[in-house]
Structure formats: structure tokens, C-alpha cells
Amino acid sequence: MDSLLALGHGFVVAFEPTNLLFAAIGVVLGTAVGVLPGIGPALTVALLLPVTFKLDPGGSLIMFAGIYYGGMYGGSTTAILLNTPGESASVVTALEGNQMARSGRGGPALATAAIGSFVAGTIATFGLAFLAPVLVRLAVNFGPWDYFALMVLAFVTVSATFGSSPLRGLTSLALGLTLGIVGIDQLTGRARLTFGVPQLFDGIEVTTLAVGLFAIGEALYVASRHLYAPEKPIPVKGSLWMTREDWRRSWKPWLRGVGFGFPIGALPAGGAEIPTFLSYTTERRLAKNPEEFGRGAIEGVAGPEAANNASAAGTLVPLLTLGLPTSATAAIMLAGFQQYGLQPGPLLFTKEPALVWGLIASLFIANTMLIILNLPLIGIWVRLLAIPLPWLYAGILVFAAMGTIASDPSVVELAMLVGFGIIGFLMRRYDHPIAPAVVGLILGPMADNQLRRSLQMSLGDPMILLQNPGSATLLAIAALALVAPVLLKGLERFQAQED
Amino acid sequence: MKQGTLRAPDRVPVVVGIILLAAAAIVAMDANHIQSGFTYGISPAAVPFVVAGFLALLGASHLVVAFRRRDPADDSDAWNPGPADWKAVSLVLAGLGCLMAAIAVGVGFISGSALLFALTARAFGRRAFVVDLAIGAALAFLVFLLFNNLLSLTLPEGPIERLF
């Protein structure tokens, strides 16, 4: 009950008019940068830190929290409407969300994303307030072998994004895995697949690949087809709002999304992407009409969007309780704490209760503000699709290029973006799924590094993967997920023969 | 089952298969050159070799698919991509090229983006090039102001940008 009382005090802090104002500025800024492709909350917070130095610690941290949550909301908008996810955590959202938008259901897709984000954000923030000490123990005990097993599980579930042909899906995945090798190996400092080009030493940015394959590729593809098959996204057909059926189909994926997003987000190397992959696969497996997936199933938007927002709250668990930043934005927020001489860690809750609980309370407030801000915005966003096609795609290209230039103003990076755009165009033209390539680039290097760390710590003994209960369990689930569909199919065939 | 008769292979999977096999060779050759020195556990070349093997396997599968009888149920676009407006595609790529060139030679972000905007709009059938150029420039200018003044992040500059 102590926590509840402390949270009450936190709300008193957060409800101070100036803090409310900071939260409001934060969510508006966050939504804005989230909508722009390639500019994430991390960069925004980093660049705003100097500006906020004059503010008091509470106020500026509350603003950062608003940016952080807002960025997570904004990311889904372009993914759904324009098939151009601005960050890797919304790649999965684009799969079903854009299909919905194409059939005139952009409104409900944005609504389920926004409401799902709100629900997930709220539940996960409660989790942050009350479960943090338990979760953090789990997080600290999650070793490289456990991460590796989690990646294996995520790899197995990727097949859900393969579309019509496993061969073409695997080819796309292989593209991502190959690109994942490029760069200086973090563990040993050796250059791999860099061909001596210094710009490749840092590896391929996931954002560059995602924006290239999705945004540029899409624009090229639509340009190549608009004469023959004028395919225009339909602004609105039917209601802008979710129907009763949409609600019925959304609420369970929201809750399951939290179940994936929050704990994985709390892991030091968990991230926001893996929960979205796991959520998408789960929803596809559990759906009553799995054939709807790939054609605009609302579950496929609701689940991953809830998952990525819940993971945002999850990353704050190790940040506040241990001082462990587990995402770029969290790392910059840590810098923000340190700029005021605050040291996040085991002592923060006892040393600075007003600040911490004020921050947690303002997360609730930011979340509420976001839903109030975003639901009316849906009507405006959807109207984006009413922009004439030439201007719409010209605008998308300018913004996509700008996002890349902003993070690395070099011609090489821009050339890579265009190169990926051409690949994305060819993949679309020859019906290859795009998402597995991005998944491969995210998961490949992580799996590689975690496997090698495990074996480095065990001095080469592979049994370490099976001796630890966590990794053993995850690997067993992965094996089951791989074998079960085959077994079930065999069983069905067997039964059919019996009849 | 009917005997599969030999026929002309599908062009797309043959090309993809050859690309994959070439990629496998490149990855394997690069991995072979990594001087890993002393490492505990497995060397940094291990995973690239696995990926190379995976690429080779996929390449071989594509070649098999190309020569095998096609499943009549598979009516995917992969086999019949349909016509394409190559002129439009080239215009968009030219726009992107203009932006790259503008940054490379120091003409600046705004001019490059304006050209990208106008050429893309042209690719999608617009004929008012000058109007589009102006719209593109205005859009890029707004973005530039936002970045430069609000976020103090410098986008590539040219003569126009230096005025602000």
C-alpha cells in the first residue's frame, strides 16, 4: 500500500500546472517526431536536453516521458496509412494496418492502435509502479544464453510474416541476415562484409533498411503501376470509428500485447521489436479466421501496437530501479537524470520519491493526453490519403530522405537508402514479403552476438544453452512452435484417412 | 502423376537463384578472410559461414523451382509481374539522384528536395513542374527551419540554406 500512497503523492506533483504543461508539450512533440519517418524519440530527447537544462528536473523528465510515449503513438500512423513505418517497432503494424487502410478501414486501424496503445501504456505503467522490483530481478538474471533462446523463438515465429510462399519469405529473411553481418563485429572488432568502405563499418541502420524497403520501395512500385492498376488508398469507407465487432476482436490482442511487451521491454536487451513479432504471430495463430491475415486483420494491428507501447513502459523498469538504460531513449533519459545530479539506481526510489512517483504519475497523464490528442487526429490523418497521389508520394520521398539525412548527412547513407528502395521495389514487383528482411536485420546480429557471448562465458561449451532453465524452456517452446504445425497437419491427414 | 516434361525455365527464379548463389560465395569468401586471432567460444566468422550456407541452399532451391513444373494454383505476381511504367520509375530515381548530387556538390538540402518532389510528382502524371518545384521547396524549407532552428541539427547546406 506504500506504493499506492506514494503514487498518490506523485499525482499531486504531476498535476501541478507547469508539469501538466510540460507533459502536454512532450506528447505533442513526441507524436510529431513519431510521425516523421526516421526521426525517433531518442534523437529528439537528445537534442532537446540542452534546451531543458534550465527547467527543473521534474518538469523536464516529465516532458521526456511525454515525448517517449508520444513517439510510440506517432510511429504507427504512417505505417498504417502510407505503409511507411518510421521506426522498426512499427514494421509489423504496417503489415495488417496498411491493408486495412487500403480497404478504407484506416480509421478503425488508427483507432485500435491508439486505444491499444493507451490500454497497454496504462496497464504497463501500473506494472512499472507495482511490479518493478520483481521484474528487475528477472531482468538481471537474464543471461546471453536466455537472449539467444529468445531470438531463436522469435526466428521461428517470423514465418507468420512470410505470406504466400515460404521460399520467397526465407529469401527475404536471408537478405536481412546477410545485411546484419555487415560492419565491425562488436565482440571482436573484426570487419565483416565491409569491403573496406568506412561508411559500412557501423553496420546497416535498421531505419535505413526499413524506410528504404517500405517507403521508397512503395513509392517506386506505385509509380510503376499507377498507369495500369490505379491503386489509390481509399480515404474512408464506412465509419471512421471502430465497430462493435472491431472492439470484440481487439481487446484480447491488446492484453496479450501487454503480456509480451512489458516483460520483454524490461529486459536489458529486450527491445520493442521482438514483442511485436511475437504478438503478431500469436494473434495469427489464435485468430478464428487466420486467412484474413495479410488482408487487413485488425488483431494484427491491435496486438503489436499494444506490445510496442507496453515495452516502452517496460524499459523504464530497469532504468528507474537499476539505472540500466535498455533503449536509446532510456539512455538519454538517464543522461537527463545525471544532468541534475540524480543517480538512477537502487537508491533513487528512496532518495527521490517525489520525483520518481511524479514521473510515474505523469506517465499516466501523458498516456491520457495522448489518447485525447490522437483520437480526434485520426480524422485529420486519414485525410492525408485525400492528398493527390503525385504530391502524396513526392512528400513521402522528401520526408523519407530527410529522416536519413538528419541522422547521417552523407551521400553514402542516402545511396544505401535508394539502393534498398530499388530492392524493395523489385521485391514488391516479384511478390516477395518485405517484413522478414527487416526482422532478419534486427534479430540476426542480436542472435549472433548473444550466442557468441554465451560460448565465450562457458569457454566454448554449447551445453550452457540447455543447462540454464530459462534458455532451455525458451528453446523447447521454439522447438514446439516449429514442430507443432507439422504434427497437427499430419494428424489431420491421418484423421481424414480414417474417415 | 504425369511425367514432368522439360520446358523453358522460369526466368525470375533463375535470376534470383543466381544472385543468391553469388551472395553466398561473397559472404563465404569474406568470412574466410576474417583473421579472428584468438577467441574464446566461436569465431566471428562462424555465423557468416552459416548465413552463406543458408544463401546457397536458397539459391539451389530457386533453381530447382525454376526447372520444375509450376504449381497451377500458384498464380502469384512472382511469375507474372505485369507491365510497369519504367519511365515513371526512372523519374523517381532521377529525383533521388538529384538529391544525392545536390548534397554531394553542396547545392544544399532545399534545392535537392525540391527537385525530388517535382520529379516524383511528374512521375505520377503531374505536368505543372514549376508549381511542384515551388511546393517542394516550401516543404523542404519548413523542414530545414524545424531542424536547424528548433533541434539545432544541421542539414546539408548550400547557398540558400546559408541565408538563414
Added chain:
Amino acid sequence: MMLVTRRRITLAIGAGLLLAGVPAAAEAQTPPELKIMAPAGAGGGWDTAARSLQQVMTAIGVAKSVQVTNVPGAGGTVGLAQFVTKASGKPDELMVAGITLVGAIISNQSPVTLKQVTPIARLTGDPLVIVVPANSPIKTVADLTAAIKKDVAGTIWAGGSAGGADHILAALVTKAAGADPGRTNYVAFSGGGEALAAMLGRRVTAGVSGYGEFQGQIEAGALRALAVSSPERLAGVNVPTLKELGVDVEVVNWRGIFAGPNITAEDQKKLSTLVETTLKSPQWAEVLKARGWSDYYAPAAEFTTFLASEQTRVQEILKSLGLAK
């Protein structure tokens, strides 16, 4: 997803703290318009240093305006290559860099090196700290070196990227303990967060990082600080230096500022004075305090000598790690 290492971000703190600027005395002519390049992305350590200099320089009026540009890539070597061509002979272009660039030039076999640019001043130097989990049987540096001597493979280190300052320190300590530095079992993590978790979960023997990153855990008693790697103790921190404990190892994560190649002696002198005025200002002192940076100022001549010795030293240790020829 933009994964930025924590090391780089920890320092990403702003400095809008500046009071009303005191116009620099004895500056008869109009102050110059400067450009500072950070050969890293926005938000990183070098970028923050550049932006802090920007704030202080304009506030105290030694520069009319300062523009910060970011050229990320390859540990700074991409930026360095660009700087060498672009800033050649220019009296108004500066670049911020540090020990990581020295390492990156060697291990990336960069064709351009720091020998081609003109050192202006050394700015800051942050000590690294060696820690063990609080309940570890290792209580002192002597215990650690004994453990290394007994079983170098079983003594697992955690820290930042391979070839970075953390790795160099771990290798130097291994060498000082009498073991082959090439056999150091150093596990590189992408950010301080994961390395810290590995330590709190007792999966590794010891960890290396900037003091600031582990400070919270050290104060809370979850980690035990064995030693810092700086030549002197940190003010207000009761942790001995390695030197005091008889381990002759010193590694400081320093940053410095450089001008382009081929600048005239006169321009070099002007820039040195300008930077010196900046670094001696009370505003800069406040920046150091706010960010937890340690002052490590050295003027051009001293910095040049220092740079040469760092290059030899880093080259030697990277060679023993198999990262340099």
C-alpha cells in the same frame, strides 16, 4: 531503432546553464564564426562536447557564432577523413575527438590519421573504474590480479565495444598481472546497461566502465569498486587508483580538440588562445560539473606530445589483442 551506446549518451547532456556572457577582454577585432565537427552522431559524447563548447564560446563572446556538424561513422574515421580535406588551411574549422578515435584509426587501418590534423588542446579526461559484484570473493585489485594469473580464461570481463578504452584497460591489467593480454576473456556489450546486468547477475568476474555509469550501483553497495584508472583519485570518491595499488596502468577516456591540416602558425595560435579562454571560463567549469566530466586541459604543445605517446601505447596493446598489425 537507433542503438546508441550508453557511453556516448551518458555525456549527452545539455548546457543551457550559461549565465549572461562576459565579453572576452582584449578582443579588439570581431570574434570569428567557427565550425566544430563532431565525427559522431548527434547525442553522443563528442557531439555533446562540441555543443558544450558551442554554448560556452558564444556565451563568453570569443566566437560570434559556432556551428556544430555531425559526421558519424567508423568510430570517427569517416569524419576525420572528411575533416582532413575540408578543413585544410581553414582558420575557422575545429573537430572534437578522443581516445576512441586513436583506437579506431589503428584497428580500421584508416588511411588518414591524427598526425595530419593540428592538435589545439586536450579538453576532458574521464577515469574508468574496475568493479566486481558486491558478493564476489575478489575484494581487492591484488585478488583480481591473482585470479587472472591463476586462470586467465576463467576471469571474465564485461565492458563496452571491442578495442575501446574499456577493453584496453582490461588488457593492460591482464598484462600487468603477468598473463598474456591476448588471452583476456573480455565480453563486449553494446551498452553499459547490459554489462551492468551481467555483473549484477554475477555472470562475469569483473567489469570496466566510466565511473559515472556505475556510480549509482557502487553507492548502493551492489558493486564494489576496486580501483580507478586515472593518475589521481577522483574528488570526493574514496576509490584508490591502480597506480597506488602497485599496478602500473593508466587509462583515461580523454577528449581533445583539433584544427585542420596546413594552418598557419598565426591561426593556430589564435585558435589556441580562443580555446584556452573558453576552457578557463567559469561557464566551462559549470559544464564540467553538470556533466560529471573531469578537467584534463593541456595546451597544444603538451597535447601533441601526449597524443604521440597515446598512439604508440594504443597501437601496442591493440596489437597484442590482434586488432592491429
